[in-house]
Amino acid sequence: MLKRITNLFDKKNTKLSPSVVDAGLYSLKPNMVxxxxxxxxxxxxxxxxxxxxxxxSVRDLxxxxxxxxFDVATSAEPSEIKALFRRSRIIGRRFQIVHVQFSRELIxxxxxxxxxxxxxxxxxxxxxxxxxxxxxxxxRDNVFGNVSExxxxxxxxxNALYYDPSxxxxxxxxxxxxxxxxxxxxxxxxxxxxxxxxxxxxxxVARFAAKLGFSIESKTAKPMRNLCSDLRHVSPPRFFDExxxxxxxxxxxxxxxxxxxxxxxxxxxxxxSRLAKDGSSNxxxxxEQAFINTDLRISSNKRVTPAFIYAALLWPAVEKLASxxxxxxxxxxxxxxxxxxxxxxxxxxxxxxxxxxTIPMREIWDLQLQLPRRGGxxxxxxxxxxxxxxxxxxxxxxxxxxEDLDGLGDWWTKYQExxxxxxxxxxxAMGNSGKKRRxxxxxKKKKQTDN
Ligand code: ATP
Ligand code: MG
Numbered sequence: 470m471l472k473r474i475t476n477l478f479d480k481k482n483t484k485l486s487p488s489v490v491d492a493g494l495y496s497l498k499p500n501m502v503x504x505x506x507x508x509x510x511x512x513x514x515x516x517x518x519x520x521x522x523x524x525x526s527v528r529d530l531x532x533x534x535x536x537x538x539f540d541v542a543t544s545a546e547p548s549e550i551k552a553l554f555r556r557s558r559i560i561g562r563r564f565q566i567v568h569v570q571f572s573r574e575l576i577x578x579x580x581x582x583x584x585x586x587x588x589x590x591x592x593x594x595x596x597x598x599x600x601x602x603x604x605x606x607x608x609r610d611n612v613f614g615n616v617s618e619x620x621x622x623x624x625x626x627x628n629a630l631y632y633d634p635s636x637x638x639x640x641x642x643x644x645x646x647x648x649x650x651x652x653x654x655x656x657x658x659x660x661x662x663x664x665x666x667x668x669x670x671x672x673x674v675a676r677f678a679a680k681l682g683f684s685i686e687s688k689t690a691k692p693m694r695n696l697c698s699d700l701r702h703v704s705p706p707r708f709f710d711e712x713x714x715x716x717x718x719x720x721x722x723x724x725x726x727x728x729x730x731x732x733x734x735x736x737x738x739x740x741x742s743r744l745a746k747d748g749s750s751n752x753x754x755x756x757e758q759a760f761i762n763t764d765l766r767i768s769s770n771k772r773v774t775p776a777f778i779y780a781a782l783l784w785p786a787v788e789k790l791a792s793x794x795x796x797x798x799x800x801x802x803x804x805x806x807x808x809x810x811x812x813x814x815x816x817x818x819x820x821x822x823x824x825x826x827t828i829p830m831r832e833i834w835d836l837q838l839q840l841p842r843r844g845g846x847x848x849x850x851x852x853x854x855x856x857x858x859x860x861x862x863x864x865x866x867x868x869x870x871x872e873d874l875d876g877l878g879d880w881w882t883k884y885q886e887x888x889x890x891x892x893x894x895x896x897x898a899m900g901n902s903g904k905k906r907r908x909x910x911x912x913k914k915k916k917q918t919d920n
Contacts, residue, residue, distance in 0.1 A: 490639045490646060492632060495531050499634035502526070505571040506539035507634050509578060512553055514635060518545040519581075519616060521631035521640065528627045531649050532681065541578045542619055542631065550578050583614025584622030584658075584666075617642045624663065624670050625677060626655045652683045661692040668699040671733055672711050679723035693731045700736035705821035712737060712820050716778050719767040721760035737820070740786040740812060752785035755870040762866060776829040777859055779822055781866060786812045787834060801838055809834055829856060836860025837867075841877055848884060848896035861885075 492498075499507060502522050513520035520543040526536035543550065547559045547567050556570040557578075567578040614622075616631060620642035623629040627648050631640040639646065643657050654677055656663050656670070664670050671693055678685050700708070715724050715737075728734040735742045744752035759781035766773050787808045794804035809831050816822065822830075832855075839851055840860060851857060865878045884895055 488641045490641060492637045492639045497530055499637055501530050502634050503539050503574060505574050506541060506576050509541050509569055509576050510634055513543045513545055516553055518543050521633050523631050524628055527630040527632045539576055541576055542581060543578060544581055546580050546613060581614050581616050581619035582622050583612050583618040621657055623657060624673055626657055629657060653686050654678045654683045654689060655686040656689040660689050661696060664692060664696045665699060668703055669711055671697055672715060675727040675731060675733060676715055676724055679720045679727050697733050697736055705819060709820040709822055713775055717773055719764055721763050722757060725756060725760045738782050740815060741782045744785040750785055751871045755781055755785060758866055758870045776826040779826060780830040780833040783812050783816060805834060805838060832856040833859050833863050840864055843896055844899035845896060
């Protein structure tokens with residue numbers, strides 16, 4: 470299938486020679502790229518710059534997947550790009566890019582960058598364009614380069630394909646096309662160095678292997694387990710964003726399996742990971758089921774929220790700690806509230822879950838205590854709770870994962886289906902349990918029976 474048309478020799482960089490391939494051989498046509506992305510490429514090329522559609526969109530088009538968005542790479546520098554497009558702005562510090570806004574989409578335009586230490590002249594070293602921490606991590610990355618250098622600083626060969634819609638060619642500097650053909654995830658360069666530069670690449674390998682159903686090439690896979698502790702150096706806000714890509718792009722279950730296989734999950738959610746490994750609880754089933762359900766919701770275009778996923782991932786840890794506090798004599802409500810605060814506090818030192826998600830997480834957990842107490846007026850009140858739907862879905866999830874909640878899920882399913890008269894009968898049949906709620910904060914001697 471691979472048929473090289475020309476083999477150009479890049480004079481400046483002798484290490485990589487681009488292969489220019491007729492994109493038609495891969496059934497790629499310029500009109501598969503969005504109009505706006507094509508316009509950006511054309512405008513840049515007309516102004517005398519090199520420009521290509523690059524990254525995930527080219528990879529996805531080659532695999533018959535509809536791309537999420539289109540990125541453009543160019544020889545123009547950020548200020549030069551900005552000067553060409555009216556609605557554009559330069560963003561980022563670590564890695565400056567230009568956002569060009571169109572009415573329907575946003576195109577990210579990046580200047581070709583270099584990853585070569587040898588490219589750093591003595592003047593550049595102190596210039597602050599490229600900074601590296603002690604562990605080898607890149608903290609700033611604004612050294613510009615040519616297109617082949619840009620290819621070699623990208624993560625995976627399948628993510629480093631440059632498509633030129635003007636002549637319908639693919640420029641392949643890293644043998645990405647044969648990795649597409651062989652369904653292989655391969656890190657560009659020396660994998661261990663690339664992981665040290667940016668440990669997020671460990672997560673990206675797992676994510677793309679899961680999403681594309683590709684296998685991870687052995688040299689790319691080998692250093693992963695040894696280096697996963699470097700994930701500790703990833704900033705919590707960036708780490709949180711990366712976990713959303715792992716969990717919420719429709720391949721969560723497959724991704725979770727790889728994250729566990731490569732021990733990455735230990736560093737994403739240590740409290741969850743410890744319990745998933747400990748066969749005495751159903752934590753692993755709960756996580757797997759949560760990802761299966763999330764994937765299904767995404768494939769049927771239903772809304773998903775990080776709050777629900779993180780609620781599932783941290784629930785076993787919350788339950789375990791709450792049971793410890795109950796055994797000290799605290800009431801179930803107090804014990805769970807305290808456990809929730811402590812478990813969340815630990816997790817956000819790793820992945821900075823914003824408050825707009827931790828608040829609903831706590832509400833979902835709270836409802837796990839409330840939903841069994843459905844006698845008298847409580848059922849109606851609970852069904853009107855703004856978080857009822859998520860709390861109820863969480864009950865179903867727990868039951869699907871093997872927990873015996875004494876038919877709680879079925880009861881609430883039926884409750885939502887029957888007439889108001891029937892609902893009243895159902896809640897009356899449950900008695901008035903939970904009507905009088907005792908306020909209790911401190912430890913007490915006798916075991917409390919709240920339910
Ligand atoms: P997605 O479909 O998830 O958007 P993508 O491949 O487009 O996948 P992005 O995160 O949008 O991924 O990044 C765009 C491109 O930038 C990638 O294809 C890759 O070439 C490069 N890239 C992104 N993150 C890194 C990284 N951490 N290290 C090296 N290159 C990266
Ligand atoms: Mg992308």
